[in-house]
Amino acid sequence: MVKSEFNLNITQYLYQYIFRILYFVFRIIKCKILYLTKLNQTEKSNSHNPLLFIKYNMDNILDCKDISFSYHSLTGETIALSHISFQVKKGEFLAIVGPSGCGKSTLLSIIAGLIEPELGAIVLSNNTRIGYMLQHDHLLDWRTIYKNVLLGPEINRTLTPEKEEYALKLLNDYGLYRFRNKRPGELSGGMKQRAALIRTMMMDPELLLLDEPFSALDYQTRLLVSADIGTIIKEAKKTAILVTHDLSEAISLADRVIVLSQRPATIKSIFDIKLTKLEEGPLAARNAPEFKGYFKKLWEEFQCDN
């Protein structure tokens, strides 16, 4: 009697176990299939459907449509972005400011296509090349500055003598030609960040995404490098989106500032910035008479959050 009961328990347990394993395998297969179909879908949406673009104003290089995103973990869901929509015009310098950890970087990753939004869509005007600058320079220690700059073309297998010449020209323009054969460890923080900008510019991007690229620098270098890079981008007539939590940086560089709220991030307000001294460069723009007013307005927007 006892023995048969024992056997029954074991069989039950075994069945349960086998069922669990089968369920697990089934789930893996389902995930794979979902993943593959999703891949197909994104490939389709990336292919150029002419009808899709006619509807939009061609001045807009980027149209963020109702973007939502949340992070999932076993302990729960964290909503990072909720219903964010904005447009970026060609040649515009847009700054996105918000408290740290509100999901600004996530937004940039979504625009760059590194992660998929849960809701909404990113519509780029035809064939827009995107350049991405990260928070740290991430120059590779084992390559010289010149080789680091050529990393993008190397990866895309588009390395030609013209590209190499272009790299040398950019190194010369940005004052790094003398250091082209040095390793990243031998350069100052500002120089490294400039090398990282050249690496991004080598991809000849039409839209530049700047993910707090100055936040790892000390204050003085930061002022100079941000002004430097701002001027370079303006002169090259690139469109740029800068993500930062530094209000004065945003005002001095950008044509338009979007203020995000705390998590879940939504667009709180959008400011058009018009500074009188802008043609003298971003550093001079900090002394423009309107600067203080903008700073105060933005600061108030920031404060009423807490």
Added chain:
Amino acid sequence: MNTQTTNTKKQTLTSQELFLRRHRIRHRSITACRFLILFVFLFIWELSAQMKWIDSFFFSSPSLVLKCFLDMLYDLSFFTHTGVTLLETLISFVILFFICMAVATLLWVSPLLSEIMEPYLVILNSLPKSALAPLFIVWLGTGLKTIVVAGISVALFGSIISLYTGFMQVDAEKLKLIRTLGGNKKDAFIKVVLPASIPVILSNMKVNIGLALVGVIIGEFLAARRGLGYLIIYGSQVFQLNMVITSIIILCFIAVGLYQIIQFLEHMYKKSRGGRHF
């Protein structure tokens, strides 16, 4: 004012010289102590054998070991046995290296696979590999194959784990960088993970060459007619302890030599990467 500055300059120079001198003296005395220990040990060993404090039939003596070594040189058995062991170790090491790199790469490419395989790797790594040697003999017979497999098995799983851990420690932001430049996982591996992991790979090779030698000796204990491991077992069976101890000393030199080769590789690598630093 002027004299003062020159004075301090002179002082710093002499203090630097003093430092260098102290450093040299320290370095030399350490080397001297190391040799002293060796000579004292050999002297006491020889003395106690000569004075019959220990039985040189069981414990041998430096002079007997030297004589045995010269005999081995004379009848050329030194070269065959050492050559066989060296060859087997190197074959094991090379095969081991490629298997480990391949498996660690595969685990890096597929996080799902690595999660599934993790308990197996941990269990197989903590298993005493010498326990497997008799199985290899049954499966593969006695000879080169068994010995090479034994040499591989000792280091295999630990090495896979350490390489995989090394690969995973590469900065995730650098991998993101490759993606922002339009690269895929293959580009990330070749351009970032592999070059960043070279120090890990080299230190792994240092451990592996020693472990491959251990495995080869275990294999030779059980399934060989030639090699230093065979010589050790044979010598102990026929009470030729001179032969055993000579073989062990030769093994010591082989181990140091192999280690030094990898050390040299590491040195060359450091020189080539950091040569232009400051």
